[in-house]
Amino acid sequence: MxxxxxxxxxxxxxxxxxxxxxxxxxxxxxxxxxxxxxxxxxxxxxxxxxxxxxxxxxxxxxxxxxxxxxxxxxxxxxxxxxxxxxxxxxxxxxxxxxxxxxxxxxxxxxxxxxxxxxxxxxxxxxxDVLPDIPGFRDQWGRGVVVCPYCDGWEHRNDVIGVVATSPRSVEQAQLLRQWSDRVVYFENVVGAASGADLERLVSRGIRIESGEVTGLRIEGERMTGVEVDGRVIDVGVVFTGPxxxxxxxxxxxxxxxxxxxxxxxxxxxxxxxxxxxxxxxxxxxxxxxxxxxxxxxxxxxxxxxxxxxxxxxxxxxxxxxxx
Ligand SMILES: Cc1cc2nc3c(=O)[nH]c(=O)nc-3n(C[C@H](O)[C@H](O)[C@H](O)COP(=O)(O)OP(=O)(O)OC[C@H]3O[C@@H](n4cnc5c(N)ncnc54)[C@H](O)[C@@H]3O)c2cc1C
Known part of the structure; x- marks a missing residue:
């Protein structure tokens, strides 16, 4: 009242x-x-x-x-x-x-x-509509992030994974190379990078992993790896494009x-x-x-x-x- x-x-x-x-x-x-x-x-x-x-x-x-x-x-x-x-x-x-x-x-x-x-x-x-990959929503804002200017410094020199969601993800990988020389580009469902994109990724030493990303490895609360084709690739953080x-x-x-x-x-x-x-x-x-x-x-x-x-x-x- x-x-x-x-x-x-x-x-x-x-x-x-x-x-x-x-x-x-x-x-x-x-x-x-x-x-x-x-x-x-x-x-x-x-x-x-x-x-x-x-x-x-x-x-x-x-x-x-x-x-x-x-x-x-x-x-x-x-x-x-x-x-x-x-x-x-x-x-x-x-x-x-x-x-x-x-x-x-x-x-x-x-x-x-x-x-x-x-x-x-x-x-x-x-x-932000995230790709439908197990673990992404749970890790959003911690192990899975979007903005290099917001979270790049914290992962400088780390192994940085980029999980592709569109052809523009190639640019995201190139950008992140500014923060680390250990960038892994996961082609995911977007498919193989080719032509100039492939050449440019290779020229900057960006490692390419083909295959669909099916999940994340979580240890304790921390995301430590990306599951692709039954394998787990070690990464310190995942950047993606929702x-x-x-x-x-x-x-x-x-x-x-x-x-x-x-x-x-x-x-x-x-x-x-x-x-x-x-x-x-x-x-x-x-x-x-x-x-x-x-x-x-x-x-x-x-x-x-x-x-x-x-x-x-x-x-x-x-x-x-x-x-
Ligand atoms: C994981 C993550 C980390 C980020 N980190 C950084 C960072 O470190 N530095 C940085 O500069 N930027 C960062 N950003 C970007 C930052 O979140 C945005 O720039 C900022 O939130 C935009 O502000 P806004 O006021 O436009 O929208 P928001 O902050 O999203 O605020 C909108 C508000 O409107 C409310 N709302 C929505 N619809 C309605 C409705 N119909 N009725 C009533 N209320 C409603 C929402 O509840 C919300 O409170 C990050 C983004 C993400 C996703």
Whole structure:
């Protein structure tokens, strides 16, 4: 009862006389929280709704983030939430499945009811769809990883396995050669590398293992080898290329346009983060597959500035109209 009264009081503080909040942010990862911090400091009424499954949640440490190298990604988010809350940002836990644009107002359905907002910022990230190989899901973020800049240094000079998932995996193997001269390229179901690809792999001393990868060797908690054709090849880590699936159902349900390229089908945003749907913005991995933590933080801040300027323009227009 007390809790509900508190929720109603919080909601009231986050709405203007018309019952409108300024910005609802769906997704509280680095991109959404960075935007929330800037918008809170800009004295905007902001509600963040988050389902609590950031992409890098299985990794114990985060790397390459200036000032936070080696920090737990979950601790970064905890600090971010506390900082944003200090400027009045409200947080709700839950999954947003539906929203509607009604003229200049956007209605966002939450477990606690519908929030009416002037702008919606979607920062829902992406899902890594892993190859269906036993052990990969369990080891994700530890023995099986994706990003050389995040985990390459920790495995410098180690035996690095690259389990191919597409012809682009050849590039991943070449990149990893920068961190170790003991790289093993597992052709897996992609099949034999040939022509220029083969020549380039061989030229850099990358060992090639043919055959389908059927599992991993785990000792204790640690991944120590890759099973292929009934043999186990010793490796210290596996890099692989998951299919990147943006969590963009909300944006698509609102009719946001998208563009298909050889990297997939991604919702369109302009340089400021505007989608094709008026009032609906997006930032981070949901619209940008290259947004690591630093880029997501930076873009969150950039988009928040543009979004606030957009609201200021509306405020000026409304004041002129009323004069
Ligand atoms: C294993 C692994 C390790 C990584 N290590 C590093 C590293 O060391 N350094 C680095 O820079 N990058 C690293 N990354 C990349 C990093 O995870 C991403 O760059 C970053 O998470 C992108 O931030 P984001 O805010 O766009 O999305 P996310 O962090 O994924 O946050 C999105 C949030 O939105 C929520 N959400 C989704 N849908 C909904 C919905 N409908 N309603 C409500 N909430 C929703 C999710 O629960 C999540 O909390 C790693 C990635 C992986 C997979």
């Amino acid at each position: 007390v809790e509900h009264a508190q929720e109603r009081a919080d909601a009231a503080a986050h709405a203007d006389a018309d019952g409108l909040t300024d910005v609802v942010i769906v997704g509280g990862g680095p991109a959404g929280l960075s935007a929330a911090l800037s918008l809170g400091r800009a004295r905007r009424r902001v509600t963040v709704i988050d389902s609590g499954e950031p992409r890098n949640r299985t990794a114990a440490h985060m790397h390459g983030v200036l000032g936070h190298d080696g920090l737990s990604p979950l601790v970064l988010l905890e600090r971010g939430r506390a900082e944003a809350a200090g400027y009045g940002v409200r947080f709700l836990h839950g999954e947003v499945e539906a929203a509607r644009v009604d003229g200049e107002v956007i209605e966002v359905d939450t477990a606690n009811g519908t929030i009416r907002t002037r702008r919606l910022l979607v920062a829902t990230g992406l899902e 299919t990147l699936r943006p969590r963009d159902a909300l944006l698509r349900s609102l009719g946001a346009s998208s563009t298909v390229s050889d990297l997939g089908d991604w919702v369109d945003v302009d340089a400021d983060g505007r989608t094709s749907v008026p009032g609906v913005w997006a930032v981070g991995n949901v619209v940008n597959l290259r947004a690591n933590v630093s880029v997501s933080l930076g873009l969150g801040s950039l988009v928040a500035g543009a979004l606030n300027a957009d609201l200021v323009a509306d405020d000026v227009a409304a004041t002129l109209l009323a004069a």
